[in-house]
Amino acid sequence: LKETCKGSDMLQMKPMFSHIDSGLLYSLTHSYWGFNSPFTLTGALKWKEGLQQKAAEAFLRQQEAAPNLRKLVYGSVVEVTESEEEEEELGGLFRVSRLQKSKKLQANALDCSRFHADTGHDWDVQEVLDSIRDCFVTGKWEEGQDAA
Amino acid sequence: NNNMASHGLTYDGCNFFRQRLVLSTLSGKNVKIKNIRSRDDEPGLRDFEASFIRLLDKVTNGSRIEINQTGTVLFYQPGLLYGGPVEHDCNPQRSVGYYLEALLMLAPFMKTPLKATLKGVTNDPTDPTVDLLKSTALPLMKKFGIDGEAFEIKVVKRGMAPGGGGEVVFTCPVRKTIKPVQLTEPGKIKRIRGVAYSVRVSPQMGNRIVESARSVLNQFLPDIYIYTDHMKGTNSGKSPGFGLTLVAETLNGCFLSAEMSSTPQGQGEPVLPEDLGRNCAKLLLEEVYRGGCVDSSNQSLALLLMTLGQQDVSKVLLGPLSPYTIEFLRHIRDFFQIMFKIEVQMPLDDERKGGDKVLMTCVGVGYSNINKTVK
Numbered sequence: 232l233k234e235t236c237k238g239s240d241m242l243q244m245k246p247m248f249s250h251i252d253s254g255l256l257y258s259l260t261h262s263y264w265g266f267n268s269p270f271t272l273t274g275a276l277k278w279k280e281g282l283q284q285k286a287a288e289a290f291l292r293q294q295e296a297a298p299n300l301r302k303l304v305y306g307s308v309v310e311v312t313e314s315e316e317e318e319e320e321l322g323g324l325f326r327v328s329r330l331q332k333s334k335k336l337q338a339n340a341l342d343c344s345r346f347h348a349d350t351g352h353d354w355d356v357q358e359v360l361d362s363i364r365d366c367f368v369t370g371k372w373e374e375g376q377d378a379a
Numbered sequence: 380n381n382n383m384a385s386h387g388l389t390y391d392g393c394n395f396f397r398q399r400l401v402l403s404t405l406s407g408k409n410v411k412i413k414n415i416r417s418r419d420d421e422p423g424l425r426d427f428e429a430s431f432i433r434l435l436d437k438v439t440n441g442s443r444i445e446i447n448q449t450g451t452v453l454f455y456q457p458g459l460l461y462g463g464p465v466e467h468d469c470n471p472q473r474s475v476g477y478y479l480e481a482l483l484m485l486a487p488f489m490k491t492p493l494k495a496t497l498k499g500v501t502n503d504p505t506d507p508t509v510d511l512l513k514s515t516a517l518p519l520m521k522k523f524g525i526d527g528e529a530f531e532i533k534v535v536k537r538g539m540a541p542g543g544g545g546e547v548v549f550t551c552p553v554r555k556t557i558k559p560v561q562l563t564e565p566g567k568i569k570r571i572r573g574v575a576y577s578v579r580v581s582p583q584m585g586n587r588i589v590e591s592a593r594s595v596l597n598q599f600l601p602d603i604y605i606y607t608d609h610m611k612g613t614n615s616g617k618s619p620g621f622g623l624t625l626v627a628e629t630l631n632g633c634f635l636s637a638e639m640s641s642t643p644q645g646q647g648e649p650v651l652p653e654d655l656g657r658n659c660a661k662l663l664l665e666e667v668y669r670g671g672c673v674d675s676s677n678q679s680l681a682l683l684l685m686t687l688g689q690q691d692v693s694k695v696l697l698g699p700l701s702p703y704t705i706e707f708l709r710h711i712r713d714f715f716q717i718m719f720k721i722e723v724q725m726p727l728d729d730e731r732k733g734g735d736k737v738l739m740t741c742v743g744v745g746y747s748n749i750n751k752t753v754k
Contacts, residue, residue: 300721300737304700304708338392339416343505344480346675346701352668354661360598363667365731367599368567368630 387411387456388713395706396428397481398679400435402714404442404457404485405687405746412453423450427477430470434478437465438485438493460750462489462553469499471543476506479532479549483516484683486551487525490750494529494550501538501545502576502622504640507676509534509547510574510624515634515674522632523684524558525551537578537610540643542617555748557684559691562672563738566631571596571663573605573626575656579619582609584652588623591656596625596663618644621652623659633672637662668733669698679707686717688743696724697737715744 352359364370387409390399393416403410416422424432424446432453436442441458469478475497486493502508513532521530529550538545575588585607596603605625610616622640629635639659641650666675673681678697682704685693700708712718720740726732 300700300723301718304705304721305712305718338394338414339419340392340394341505342394342396342398343477344507344676344679344701344703345505346678346703348662348665348669350665350668352665354595354664360664362731363664363733364599366568366667366670366733368569369600370567370731372567 389413392416393424393428395703395710397431397477398707398710400432400455401481401484402683402710403455404435404439404460405488405683406714407457408714409454409456411455413451415451415453417449417451424453425472427470427472430468431478431481434465434467434469435481437467438462438482438489438495440490460485460489462486462491462493462750464494464496466496467498469497469543471500471541474500474503474506474508474540475545475547476508476512479509479512479547480507480516480680482549483512483520483551483680486549487520487554487557488687488746488748488750489551489553490752492529492550492552494548497547497549498543499538499545500540500543501534501536501547501616502620502640503540503643508622508624508638508640509545510576511626511636511638511676514572514574514624514626515636516677516680518632518634519673519677519681520684522558522560522562523688524556525554525684527552536614536616537576537608538616539578539618539620539622539640541646542644544616544618553748553751555751557688557743557746559688559693559743560685560695561693562631562633562681562695564631565633565670565672565696566629568600568627568629568635568667570602570604571600571625571627572603573624574608575605575621575623576608576610577621578610578615580621582607584621585609587652588621588656588659591653592623592625592660595657595660620644621655623656625659625663627663627667631672634674635663635666635670636674636676637666666698670733671698671736672696675699675701678704682707682711682719682739685719685739685741686711686715686744687746690743690745692740692742694738694740697739698733699735700737717741717744 354360389411391414399410399412415424432444436444438461439458440461443456445454446452469475478497482493482495502510509532517530517532530552531550533548534545535548536544536546573592575585577584589605589607592605593603620641620643622638624636624638626634626636637659639655639662641655642648669675672695675698678701681695685695708719722738724736724738726735
């Protein structure tokens with residue numbers, strides 16, 4: 232079976248769907264099946280129409296939802312392309328120079344490794360406390376793990 | 380802002396100052412930092428930055444440092460990391476932690492083992508304190524094979540901001556290579572330890588802090604022990620103050636920490652020890668929520684040691700990346716041409732283990748300590 236799976240048609244399929252979550256494809260096709268059985272349709276296997284497009288759309292949706300951290304960290308930083316200073320003439324003699332706030336301030340901000348928490352978690356609320364309960368030995372243990 | 384000059388890197392502004400100089404020293408690449416507070420009413424380098432440069436000069440041999448007249452441009456050509464006994468008066472504008480964070484990154488790569496005596500402010504609200512670094516950074520470094528008897532941070536005298544007057548001794552063995560690590564499973568938290576320190580105030584302050592912190596943390600664990608550390612006389616520095624450092628230790632030997640210091644005398648509203656204890660305990664819960672195998676203030680240290688490891692895969696699970704860490708990753712790319720694989724791990728629906736985690740993977744550059752003397 233392994234041999235046949237490595238066949239050429241499989242290889243051709245792979246690049247097309249390799250980036251699409253197989254579970255996603257499954258749910259896409261199945262929702263269609265459940266909704267409209269293929270046997271009631273005129274033309275056989277009508278559900279196949281536009282399948283690739285649908286999958287592609289779903290893939291893109293998913294991509295947007297999951298943050299791409301690598302891009303965030305290493306991607307080229309989108310910098311404001313405005314001129315560094317906004318210059319405004321006053322009576323043709325003096326110039327008002329203003330700082331480009333965001334970027335300039337960041338470049339000369341405080342060099343500190345502390346990560347300040349501003350998540351707005353209220354640690355007096357029981358539900359919030361419960362959200363970390365299993366991080367402790369007193370919390371729930373996964374199957375196959377033992378407190379001993 | 381990282382355009383390659385002919386033989387070095389160029390940056391703008393004074394932010395991430397230490398990262399740039401540390402990575403420059405380790406990689407041997409020159410660095411030029413310009414526009415340092417160039418638009419400020421008082422342009423140029425501050426005293427604490429000058430103090431940091433002097434410290435860097437003390438632990439290296441043959442570094443070349445050029446600063447222009449206004450102090451807005453700095454050029455640094457790193458020398459060899461020398462080490463040995465070093466004494467330094469850390470400018471009290473920043474606490475010893477500011478200087479120590481950089482030394483922790485450099486110390487394993489010295490020619491001779493470093494013994495640094497740092498004098499100044501040991502605890503302030505801005506930077507990670509020496510107590511925090513002692514209980515989180517050292518065990519983290521041990522996982523990378525940096526180990527030995529003479530590996531410790533000792534608080535000889537405590538000096539609160541703004542006056543300072545504290546003294547810290549940091550000793551670190553040298554290593555030829557760094558071990559790659561696989562820290563992907565933090566494990567459950569088994570105990571919480573802490574230090575409630577106070578100087579030049581009533582020793583009762585420590586007990587009041589401990590009581591209030593325990594009241595929050597006891598909801599999760601019974602195994603909590605917070606030491607009270609009240610230094611007296613010549614060991615108590617020049618300013619009054621108190622604070623708390625909390626550390627949660629997991630079954631797999633990972634450490635998550637949080638801390639809080641009282642407001643420095645004359646710099647704003649004073650805080651009650653009860654509030655400080657309670658708020659610090661909540662900060663620890665926040666840190667547990669972020670989670671991962673490395674504390675948020677030690678993320679960069681872990682990533683640096685992964686980068687410099689032997690040519691093998693290292694994996695470390697972190698909580699959300701701090702802005703400081705994100706910039707550190709960019710600097711690592713500039714100086715060492717290493718880019719990490721960054722994967723987000725979302726918690727399962729029925730899991731109660733805090734927020735999203737980030738799995739960082741890289742192959743080390745196989746850094747070898749050429750400074751170390753061969754015996």
